[in-house]
Amino acid sequence: MSATESSSSSNTLSWQAINLAEVISVILSILLVEWALAPFAVSPWLLGGPPLLAFLLMLYSHRCRGERLQTLGFGRRCFKRALLLLAGPTLLAIAALICVSYLTHSLHLPDRFWARLSLLPGWALLQQYTLLGFSYRRLRHFLHAKRSIMTTAGLFALVHAPNYPLMILTFLGGLIWSFVYERAPNLFAFAISHVLLSATVLIAVPEWILPSMTVGYRYLLYHNF
Amino acid sequence: MVTGALVDEVVEEPAPETVARLVRALLIKSLLEILILCLVLGIAGFKYFNPTIRGEITQADAVSVRGWVANPLAPHDPIQLELVIDGRLTAVMIAREGQAEPAVSALLRPHPFVFSFQRLPAGTHSVQVYAVQTTPGRTLSLVPITRRSQTFTLNPDR
Numbered sequence: 001m002s003a004t005e006s007s008s009s010s011n012t013l014s015w016q017a018i019n020l021a022e023v024i025s026v027i028l029s030i031l032l033v034e035w036a037l038a039p040f041a042v043s044p045w046l047l048g049g050p051p052l053l054a055f056l057l058m059l060y061s062h063r064c065r066g067e068r069l070q071t072l073g074f075g076r077r078c079f080k081r082a083l084l085l086l087a088g089p090t091l092l093a094i095a096a097l098i099c100v101s102y103l104t105h106s107l108h109l110p111d112r113f114w115a116r117l118s119l120l121p122g123w124a125l126l127q128q129y130t131l132l133g134f135s136y137r138r139l140r141h142f143l144h145a146k147r148s149i150m151t152t153a154g155l156f157a158l159v160h161a162p163n164y165p166l167m168i169l170t171f172l173g174g175l176i177w178s179f180v181y182e183r184a185p186n187l188f189a190f191a192i193s194h195v196l197l198s199a200t201v202l203i204a205v206p207e208w209i210l211p212s213m214t215v216g217y218r219y220l221l222y223h224n225f
Numbered sequence: 226m227v228t229g230a231l232v233d234e235v236v237e238e239p240a241p242e243t244v245a246r247l248v249r250a251l252l253i254k255s256l257l258e259i260l261i262l263c264l265v266l267g268i269a270g271f272k273y274f275n276p277t278i279r280g281e282i283t284q285a286d287a288v289s290v291r292g293w294v295a296n297p298l299a300p301h302d303p304i305q306l307e308l309v310i311d312g313r314l315t316a317v318m319i320a321r322e323g324q325a326e327p328a329v330s331a332l333l334r335p336h337p338f339v340f341s342f343q344r345l346p347a348g349t350h351s352v353q354v355y356a357v358q359t360t361p362g363r364t365l366s367l368v369p370i371t372r373r374s375q376t377f378t379l380n381p382d383r
Contacts, residue, residue, distance in 0.1 A: 018244055032258060037261075042265050049258070053257055057251070221363075
């Protein structure tokens with residue numbers, strides 16, 4: 001192997017390592033808050049520290065790589081195509097959930113539903129950006145599409161641990177969203193799908209299956225095992 | 226190298242400076258997160274296991290335990306105390322601000338306490354008094370008022 005080839009291969013390796021490290025770092029920030037900081041009801045400002053740092057890292061990473069908002073999926077590009085691709089699985093999942101709620105008589109309006117619904121679009125967009133606009137794109141730099149889709153869905157489920165019903169739902173959601181993002185990367189379309197599905201889960205899934213949407217340490221508090 | 230899909234722009238080999246900048250950013254972020262973690266643990270340590278609580282068991286005998294306790298973080302608040310003898314909870318009381326022994330500085334705002342109980346059997350006993358500490362969460366924690374429990378021996382003939 002020539003010196004140039006060796007240097008290029010080493011650059012590629014370090015670039016792959018950076019991509020992996022970025023994803024791990026962002027996921028660890030979320031897990032840090034959910035598991036290590038949440039048990040101590042200290043200042044909410046401090047709890048927001050790691051996610052804020054993760055967000056800044058993501059922005060800085062885009063800047064260093066010259067990625068534009070449009071490329072990440074924040075523009076109009078692929079909006080219709082993404083909506084079309086997402087419509088089928090989203091409507092199917094909504095129909096299935098409504099069907100379950102009809103059979104189990106579990107259709108209900110949870111506490112603070114409208115307040116939660118009003119925050120949901122922003123929250124969904126932020127999650128989709130972190131999941132797809134950042135993590136999926138970074139994984140895609142060194143994994144093939146199928147593996148990236150599986151890994152992204154797995155990571156999305158992981159940050160919802162140990163709420164296992166929610167982990168299953170988020171894993172399935174992660175699979176569909178990553179699959180479609182590969183073909184039509186538009187985060188607004190994904191946020192719409194996310195909002196519709198989350199709202200349906202909130203009102204349709206029986207409480208004995210999904211008692212709460214909390215994750216991490218807080219899920220374990222007062223939970224009936 | 227696998228390209229970034231439709232996710233469709235072609236991924237070029239990064240310049241070494243870009244790699245260096247990203248590594249630096251990752252390290253700084255990790256360092257700041259460690260600092261936040263330390264800060265949260267430090268604050269939690271203070272709030273859950275208040276290390277500023279001071280106190281003393283001035284006398285322990287077969288029927289009573291006396292002493293004082295002070296909480297500099299809330300100097301005027303009553304302090305709930307639990308008396309533990311030989312590892313068993315024996316009594317509970319609320320100590321209020323008052324006049325402690327002359328040796329104790331009034332600046333500490335001492336809360337004197339006296340526990341009285343049925344005569345203890347002969348033998349060696351260990352005594353510790355715990356202050357009940359309210360925390361920001363939903364739990365209460367017990368903080369021993371002295372570093373070590375006090376041990377004393379009762380003779381059978383007394």
